Amino acid sequence: MPIIIAWIQYGVSGLPALADPVRTFPGSSGFPLWLRMAHYISFVLTLLLIRSGLSILADHPRLYRDQDCTPGSEWIRFTPLTVPTDRVWTAKDDARYISPLWSLPGYRHTVGVARHWHFLSVLFWVLTGVVYVALLFVQGHWARLVPTYWGILSDAWNIFVHYATFHLPPEPDGFVAYQALQQLTYFAVVFIMAPLSILSGLAMSPALDGHFAWYPRLFGGRQGARSLHFLLMVGFSAFLVIHVALVVATGFVQNMNHIVMGTDTGGPAGWMLGLVGVTAALAVLFAAYWVSWHRPRALQLAARRTVGALTLRTLDPLKPVAEFGRDDISPHFWSNGKLPTSQDWQTLLAEDFGGFRLRVSGLVDHPVELSLDEIVALGQHNQITLHHCIQGWSGVAEWGGLPMSALIDLVRPRLEAQVVVFHSFGEGLYGGEYYETLPLADALHPQCLLAYEMNGERLGADHGAPLRLRAENQLGYKMIKWISSIEFVVSEKEVGQGFGGANEDHEYFDLVPTI
Numbered sequence: 001m002p003i004i005i006a007w008i009q010y011g012v013s014g015l016p017a018l019a020d021p022v023r024t025f026p027g028s029s030g031f032p033l034w035l036r037m038a039h040y041i042s043f044v045l046t047l048l049l050i051r052s053g054l055s056i057l058a059d060h061p062r063l064y065r066d067q068d069c070t071p072g073s074e075w076i077r078f079t080p081l082t083v084p085t086d087r088v089w090t091a092k093d094d095a096r097y098i099s100p101l102w103s104l105p106g107y108r109h110t111v112g113v114a115r116h117w118h119f120l121s122v123l124f125w126v127l128t129g130v131v132y133v134a135l136l137f138v139q140g141h142w143a144r145l146v147p148t149y150w151g152i153l154s155d156a157w158n159i160f161v162h163y164a165t166f167h168l169p170p171e172p173d174g175f176v177a178y179q180a181l182q183q184l185t186y187f188a189v190v191f192i193m194a195p196l197s198i199l200s201g202l203a204m205s206p207a208l209d210g211h212f213a214w215y216p217r218l219f220g221g222r223q224g225a226r227s228l229h230f231l232l233m234v235g236f237s238a239f240l241v242i243h244v245a246l247v248v249a250t251g252f253v254q255n256m257n258h259i260v261m262g263t264d265t266g267g268p269a270g271w272m273l274g275l276v277g278v279t280a281a282l283a284v285l286f287a288a289y290w291v292s293w294h295r296p297r298a299l300q301l302a303a304r305r306t307v308g309a310l311t312l313r314t315l316d317p318l319k320p321v322a323e324f325g326r327d328d329i330s331p332h333f334w335s336n337g338k339l340p341t342s343q344d345w346q347t348l349l350a351e352d353f354g355g356f357r358l359r360v361s362g363l364v365d366h367p368v369e370l371s372l373d374e375i376v377a378l379g380q381h382n383q384i385t386l387h388h389c390i391q392g393w394s395g396v397a398e399w400g401g402l403p404m405s406a407l408i409d410l411v412r413p414r415l416e417a418q419v420v421v422f423h424s425f426g427e428g429l430y431g432g433e434y435y436e437t438l439p440l441a442d443a444l445h446p447q448c449l450l451a452y453e454m455n456g457e458r459l460g461a462d463h464g465a466p467l468r469l470r471a472e473n474q475l476g477y478k479m480i481k482w483i484s485s486i487e488f489v490v491s492e493k494e495v496g497q498g499f500g501g502a503n504e505d506h507e508y509f510d511l512v513p514t515i
Contacts, residue, residue: 021172055114105292155180210320400453
């Protein structure tokens, strides 16, 4: 629409007159070393963020306006498939292949590795941005980016009319001055788009959303935040393409000397060293791809020691308290995982789980075996909460079940027991028993349930009968379905391959996914 209006203005009154370039305050011209370094580091990290973000999106290639994620309600989808209604269609089925030429690590069902790259990159992206903005104000370079007069809006529009109608406006020497549209664009990228990307990303955290119910509402709910996050990624991608194109079109040699060498000259040093920098950036992207497929465990552990350690100290202590009303219950709640194929579970299903016994053992003073009726008799808590899937979809449901705190009181774990292990009748994505772990501290949260009801009815087979876990401060894959037994242990290292669960062992997922 702005382009159409620009063409109408051009057709009616010709090209508008242009104001003088925005002059920077004394002392804010040029590009010091810290600014050039921040520019390059941000460029590389932004590429990693966009590429890993595309892999994450491919795991649930639909974007919604509301938090229900009902098939058909998406405002845009990146899959030709409509969800079939004649059979069970899981969120895993709905994931798409994406080429590693465009994404990191690419292919299908690689969301665990993609998340590690995304969060590692964003951690350093935010640190770089904080240092950059701080030095902007300390050293006076803020005047290059921050508008100081209202007339800049009309000046920027006049320049936009020139670009939109394929007329390059006269370019100032960017070493000492920006034109109005440049300044507004850089201001928007640094002071609007970047903060909104961070804030909308945080609004997809189950721990944050579960504790501060008002926060995701600022973005229209979790799916509103996810959609905004995607649109901001598109905005950053468009900015990179247009920015690079204009650097080339408006004086490539001089522009490269500005941002690479910090000089206002016309020699070849800038573009030659810039070519080395671009080559190095491509090498980083290739190295990230190689690590994803040849050293994924090292990547997982690096993320756990940095991002994981940070979220354990900041997000995990937030107790989930947010609840919804019955009117908020989603008409469709995606199912996930493969139905158990074991004869034991099939027999229990046929008899409506009348013969089911939950065995609770390990480092406890009072091991027990409980039937479903005995579990119900121990007490029931109901809650209407929002489910956050690692793939990106969400849904509201009412859950009824036994608070884990009540079961913990019954079995009396010993002091050394710090982790609860849940074993499933089901299988993992790559076969073998499905199992998950939960820190004892999280199991004691009021909203941590052994759920046996969903939306007022006995839990169905697709959603985890006879029992499934609800741990509302974490992502959905931790909420194991078809629970067969529970065990209390010292550490997750005693289970499976020692990384915290079937998904952590085989798909390199996070140990405690609070975001």
